[in-house]
Amino acid sequence: MERVRAGGDQVSELTTARLSVYLRCLESLDASGVNTVSSQGLAQQFALNAAQIRKDLAHFGEFGIRGVGYYVKDLKRHLRQILGLDRSIKVVIIGAGNLGLALADYAGFRQDGFDVVALLDTARDKVGQYSRSGVPIRHAKELEWLVEREKVDIAVLSVPADAAQETVDAAVAAGIRAILNFSPGSLRVPPHVKLKSMDLTITFESLSFFLANGHIDA
């Protein structure tokens, strides 16, 4: 599995995904006015594993106090910083179809510090328009310029499957280092670029498999 260095250590993606979960839990606790929480407390309340929480956090430092637990606000801030959320992250969405427009207007983004700076498309009649929430649709050829000028961090791909690889290539050429892909099929990227795919077909087919093969079994 692909790993990323953190200090001198190696951290798996499963761990980093859980950090997001922990952060969300802490935000909920903080909103309820809770000041400190133990790994066991977190685990019970949110159906997690206490040892795993401690292990995950241990990769990044010693944030807890023995006999007490963790200061909620403190750990929250640390997690934010570890996840790189202590600044605004700029996103472009490539492909202003149904999905692209829906994503651009997704309220969760702004809330979480992600800033959708533009939608990109090649269709004449779309360029110059705006999404419902006001994200401008610009021509795809402006990608490179945008990345440089606006310091775009993440590209979201919502283009048809047969255009996906060339779009990825263009994004990489423009200097993008993190891509979230919604097209089916697997794409190639150079090793310095992080690609995550949300493949609806695979997901649906997994559900179908479950339905076809009945019983859960531990």
Next chain:
Amino acid sequence: MERVRAGGDQVSELTTARLSVYLRCLESLDASGVNTVSSQGLAQQFALNAAQIRKDLAHFGEFGIRGVGYYVKDLKRHLRQILGLDRSIKVVIIGAGNLGLALADYAGFRQDGFDVVALLDTARDKVGQYSRSGVPIRHAKELEWLVEREKVDIAVLSVPADAAQETVDAAVAAGIRAILNFSPGSLRVPPHVKLKSMDLTITFESLSFFLANGHIDA
């Protein structure tokens, strides 16, 4: 990890997700007129692992011919059947917001044998309308009736986070056994129900972590 029985055997979700991938590869080969393919051939062409392909398939039977490989059409049919794709699968989308509408019109569905029978919402002005591609929007209270009458297999959740748990509960009560959730946060379902979540926040935060923590490393 949660498992599902197949024959007398246990199959992990990682395996079933790969079956989808294999199916897609085979469809591409079949479309190119290829008749047989070896595990090695598949692996090389699609950047997979040959031993893993054989292991995955072995859970479900002996589909290959030693010295030859697999008959493409034959294996395709087997995989379809294993994944439960040898029939039309009915889907309802709960929540006719931007995302729900985008999903309803997603072209990949029809192509893959998934049939979106309705969008559900509670908003007066939406009920009675149609999505661009003609999926009717009905009132959420018709869920139970729909599940029974139309034999709906999968519910997709595209409702705001704060309505997610109650919507899941309603879907479960209506008899749904497989749910795909797009809201952030974790939801509880009884053990006979399969829930898959596509959590955009976690995915974006993982990308952010990668950007913040630089170098890939093996």
Next chain:
DNA sequence: CTCTGTGAACCACTTCACAGCA
């Protein structure tokens, strides 16, 4: 001779269990 199917070896992630600090 080729390629499958599979036990054995390997590796990674999770969980346990406890030493030691507050």
Next chain:
DNA sequence: TGCTGTGAAGTGGTTCACAGAG
């Protein structure tokens, strides 16, 4: 005493390597 941080044990998934079928 309560809880963290962590080595050790356990679990499960992947890769290797080969016997044996075609």
